[in-house]
Amino acid sequence: MDLEKLGKIQKVETPPFLFTKIQQKIELSKKEKMPKNISWALSISFALLLVINGFVFFNTNSKTNTTENYASAIHLTSNNSLYK
């Protein structure tokens, strides 16, 4: 096994215009970053909306229960029978 041949491999020069291509890739990567930020902002907003909706929903339910409690305390009832 002649691994010494590996040591004879010569160095080569980079192709021309490679730096230009790299600069183009950098510019492209900068533009791609923007949509990701927007999608993160949208996701967080949506999550917040769900949390707020959930909070309002459960808060409303508990208020309804309080109303029912008051009604039963003062013997208000939906039963229209006066003679029960």
Add this chain to the structure above:
Amino acid sequence: MNFQEIYNEHKNRVYNLALNYVQNLEDAEEITQDVFVTVYQSFHSFQENSALQTWIYRITINNALDFLKAKKRKKRFAFFTSIFYEDSNDIKYNPPEFNHPGVLLEDKEALENLFKKINTLPDKQKTALILHKIEQKSQKEVAEIMTLSSKAVESLIQRAKINLSKKIETNEGK
């Protein structure tokens, strides 16, 4: 040192290292581009606890290995599509020719066969061998690049040689 200066100083180093991993010009160029984009984006996080050259070597190695893994995945996917679709010629993965311009003509056949075996080595053994034998780095330099001890690098190189010998013997036995 501005980005262009960094590029000018390290471009050949990166390109040649990438070439030693992929053995063709097109892929080496793609890896080199990705390396310098990473250098540009991550330069603020370079903490100077190693030399800039060492840091750039590490980025090159990681990019080259990631590139090879991605190629393997594409190849597997192409195999599966060829099972289900008869006319999938446009999806099939065609590995590029061995086209390492740094290889002398008289050594081309031998090195092409040798690289085929090197390409099957585990990543760390492959990296240690490439850095030591092709890039001509000392074991100490290889250890610094790979953040390993010199002993660990020595062990990797030994195991790489043993594995290559076994593969060559298996090939010759066929």
